[in-house]
Amino acid sequence: MAAINLSMGAAIVGAAESNEIGYPEERGEKVTSLQHHIQAIKNVSEYTGIPISDIEGIFSTGWSVELAEHLGIRPHYIDTTSVGGCSFEIHVHHALAAIASGIIDVAVVSHGEAGWSYRGAGGGGGGRGEMSPGAEMTMAYGTFGAPSQYAHAMVRHMHQYGSTVEDFAHISVVTREWAQKNPRALMFTDASQAEVKLGERTPNPFGGPITVQDVLDARIIAWPLTLFHCCLVTDHGGAVIVARPEIARSLRTNPVWIAGAGESMAHQNMLEMDDFTATSAARSSAIAYEMAGLGPQDMDMALIYDSFTVTAAITAEMLGLAPRGQGCRLWKDGDAAPGGRLPINTNGGGLSFNHSGMYGMQLLVEAYRQLSGTAEDGINGIEGKQTDSHTCVVNGTGGTLSTTGTLVLVSDD
């Protein structure tokens, strides 16, 4: 496959979030996507001690030129890959290649998305003035947004493997348990405990622990998906800096090494999804594992894009963490839960922490937090680390189970 093995050719040397994530508008602060970007980049620069002026490569979903201009920098590596929520894992893959091949030393990957504050404002993508031929043949049939499509995959999974709605509900329940450990999580606590734990922040009426029955009884969105099978819609920004090994070792922060990286895709339109119970994560993770010389059995934890419970279950199977059709069991049997054998989505996930529309950056920030060994110092107000992990597989999923990016990350001992 690859002529050069890029493994360990660069490290994530720091991660940060923007300041006002969640529902800032409710606190009278309408934050723009650009603000999220700039806050996050500023925060990660301060965290790592790497001046913004040292950034040579800029990676974002279409924002790169505007960000560089706004920051007053002139990078000589520009990447605007925008393929949905996994774009950021793919950016790290591209940054690894750019650094390991000697083109640049320092890259920033940035994300800012006012998913809540500017909800309904429409995407920022440039119009191509025509509809894609695939969309022409599906637009008549009354699907609206991601849940209306992902539900088809869940039904097929249930048909093919005998999984049940209850099985998937366990993913929501366990992920909510993790959110109870993250004060930045939107679903951190319920209103009754809010005064003690949240200070001035508005408690979410849906926050606090939930049960399988709560998930089943929640408002139906697209059967079999109820509200609690679906991710949040919030504001969020984040950034990570990727640097060459010599720089990574010289910083005050701890490096998280990129041992493996891979990306792939299956389709754009769900109409072209051959197997509704599989994604290209099988391919992107195979590439990443091979580069790393590690396999699923070597992973201490996993961070898996959970736009919906079904996304998490299928992806766990694709990453080799569970047999085909058995993905839900990782959560149902407690493996993925706090104290379990294979902690998954330790920040509370897209289901209960934050999900701005493209969640992949939150995966990166959390991976850094858990693996860097510096998390006790707090990153953006999240204190403590929940695992003693040294290896983590990170997988982003974009579109309608369309695109994937996988990273195998390892820490120094």
Add this chain to the structure above:
Amino acid sequence: MAYNKPIPRKGQHNQPFWDGAKEGKLMLPRCTLCGKVHWYPRLICPSCHSTDLEWIEGSGEGRLHTFAVQHRAFGGWAEEVPYVTAYIDLNEGDRMMTVLRGVDPNKPEDIKIGAKVKVEFDQADDDTHIPFWRVVEE
């Protein structure tokens, strides 16, 4: 009542489909080189990359591959909730999306994947007859 839901736009690559739909025929694109039917209509065969494509009249029959029940919708579709959306495996190969008829959206447990389905067309405007699929007896 006037059709109040989104109406697909037409172009050179799919005009024969809409012309056939007007006459109640399910026209499908097929590659003359490898002989495979593909859906949606394309500029190039996704199997062998020949650009020598033709249109054939399909049987209008297939099987239910998977489905979902939509409870949240907008525009004209909002008046229809709940309704069942589905993917259909065509007898000729490849897959089509639809809103499924002949099933009870309030009893999704009773909807059988693999069920036999047949196409029917609704006139949306002078140029557009939109295909929908209905579950039928074996």
